[in-house]
Amino acid sequence: PSIEAMKIALKVAHVEPCRACRYPESRGDLTILLSHIVLGCKFVCSAVNKAGLAKLIGLAGETNVQGEEQKKLDVLSNEVFIKALTSSGRTCMLVSEEDEEAIFVEPSKRGRYIVVFDPLDGSSNIDCGVSIGTIFGIYLVEKNGEPTLDDVLQSGNSMVAAGYCMYGSSCMFVLSTGCGVNGFTLDPSLGEFILTHPDLKIPTKGKIYSVNEGNAKNWDAPTAKYVESCKFPKDGSSPKSLRYVGSMVADIHRTLLYGGIFLYPADQKNPNGKLRVLYEVFPMSFLMEQAGGQSFTGKQRALDLVPNMIHDRSPIFLGSYDDVEEIKALYAGEE
Ligand code: AHM
Ligand code: MG
Numbered sequence: 001p002s003i004e005a006m007k008i009a010l011k012v013a014h015v016e017p018c019r020a021c022r023y024p025e026s027r028g029d030l031t032i033l034l035s036h037i038v039l040g041c042k043f044v045c046s047a048v049n050k051a052g053l054a055k056l057i058g059l060a061g062e063t064n065v066q067g068e069e070q071k072k073l074d075v076l077s078n079e080v081f082i083k084a085l086t087s088s089g090r091t092c093m094l095v096s097e098e099d100e101e102a103i104f105v106e107p108s109k110r111g112r113y114i115v116v117f118d119p120l121d122g123s124s125n126i127d128c129g130v131s132i133g134t135i136f137g138i139y140l141v142e143k144n145g146e147p148t149l150d151d152v153l154q155s156g157n158s159m160v161a162a163g164y165c166m167y168g169s170s171c172m173f174v175l176s177t178g179c180g181v182n183g184f185t186l187d188p189s190l191g192e193f194i195l196t197h198p199d200l201k202i203p204t205k206g207k208i209y210s211v212n213e214g215n216a217k218n219w220d221a222p223t224a225k226y227v228e229s230c231k232f233p234k235d236g237s238s239p240k241s242l243r244y245v246g247s248m249v250a251d252i253h254r255t256l257l258y259g260g261i262f263l264y265p266a267d268q269k270n271p272n273g274k275l276r277v278l279y280e281v282f283p284m285s286f287l288m289e290q291a292g293g294q295s296f297t298g299k300q301r302a303l304d305l306v307p308n309m310i311h312d313r314s315p316i317f318l319g320s321y322d323d324v325e326e327i328k329a330l331y332a333g334e335e
Contacts, residue, residue: 030161030177033090033113033138038193040084041134041165041173044077044120045186048132048167073126074098077119077134085115092147095310097121097279102149102310113160114139114152116278116310122247131168133249137283138162152278152310156303162283166249174200174253176290181256197257202293205322206259209240210251218267222298222330227263229326248275252284252318256291261319261327266298273315277307281316294324298331 051073078098085091090111094103097118105111117136125132138161141151163175171186173193183197209230216224230240240260245251248262255262264275275281285295285302295302295318305314317327 029090029111029113030138033085033088033111033115034161034175036084036088036090037081037115037136037163038173040077040081041171042186042191043080043084044073044134045165045167045171047073047076047080048126051126074120074123081117081119081134091115092141093152095152095278097276097311100311102152104147112141114141114147116152116282118276118279121249121280122245125245125247130245130247131166131250131253132247133164133166133168133253135164135249135279135283136162137279137286149310153307155306156277156282156285159282159286159303162286164249164252164283164287166253168250168253172197172253174256174287176287178290181287181291200256200291202256202288202291202320203259204292204320206255206261206320207238207240208243208255208258208260209263209323210242210244210255210260211263211265212244212246213242215265215267218269219265220267220298220334222327222334223263223265226327226330248280248284252287255319256287256293259320259323261317261323263317263327264315265317266315270313272313275313275316277305277312277314278310281305281314285316285318288318292321293319294321294328296324296328296331 078096082094082096082103085094086105086109088111089109091105091113092110093105093114095116115136115138117134119134120132121135122132137159139152139158140160141147161175161177163173166172173184175182181200182195183200184193185196187194209227211227233239243254251262264273266273281302288295289303295316297305298315298317302314302316317324
């Protein structure tokens with residue numbers, strides 16, 4: 001590793017004692033949980049990088065030349081995270097996009113945290129090598145006794161941490177524990193994430209919009225009007241550029257770094273949009289706000305939503321503060 005990388009790594013190590021002084025009651029449980037999430041991400045990153053070689057791509061249940069059963073990457077990633085999270089001894093309940101029911105951790109391995117996650121988001125992109133990622137959110141259960149679904153069916157304001165890992169041209173881990181956002185890049189030679197993007201802040205206004213325009217026929221008026229204004233601005237400004245990977249982690253990562261807006265709105269066919277509240281909308285909204293941006297559902301601030309079911313969906317508009325203000329004004333005009 002370069003001297004610069006070493007300096008940055010040492011800076012990270014230096015941060016820890018300060019936090020411990022500020023929170024003397026802290027027992028390190030969240031740190032242990034996060035290190036298990038990081039381990040899961042490294043494992044999935046390695047599997048994604050080897051996907052073609054190891055013939056991991058393909059139908060679940062297929063066998064390779066050695067006669068071993070092959071798993072689809074999203075199935076494998078789900079198993080990796082469930083093992084990593086339960087073995088941390090710090091979780092009591094898990095909600096995964098891949099599992100219809102919430103998983104209640106057996107009492108002997110139970111801790112105080114709930115983790116909601118999408119183990120491998122953007123799976124339709126796996127076969128063509130486009131960036132995909134893991135998204136997660138963490139809740140702390142403060143009451144004693146058995147955890148219940150009500151402990152997770154809460155507004156996004158109850159999240160204590162959220163983040164994602166992007167498996168792209170480099171592997172990036174982006175995390176917020178509620179005091180800003182930090183981005184770490186995996187140094188493959190060290191096998192460690194190095195703090196490369198400290199205190200990430202999203203530009204106040206951006207030049208990019210990101211949406212699946214193939215759904216335009218079914219959009220409601222405010223969304224249609226907003227996208228029209230991105231292409232044909234009436235205030236004399238330049239039109240925005242369109243960028244849409246179709247992989248939420250990649251689209252949000254670019255939006256965080258360069259600014260702009262990401263939209264997955266409602267449409268006539270899908271009145272609640274496509275993205276899931278607990279493990280897509282909430283974690284990304286948490287990060288966006290912590291980076292100085294905004295997140296809006298078309299009706300309210302996204303983190304104020306309270307889901308009724310663990311796999312609920314919601315329309316979502318998130319990104320640069322000023323860009324989201326514009327779409328909020330259009331929806332307010334509709335009321
Ligand atoms: P998935 O969880 O089934 O992978 O779907 C979620 C993905 C997001 O990553 C992305 O933002 C969105 O679906 C893209 O949807 P569409 O193909 O309709 O544009
Ligand atoms: Mg998903």
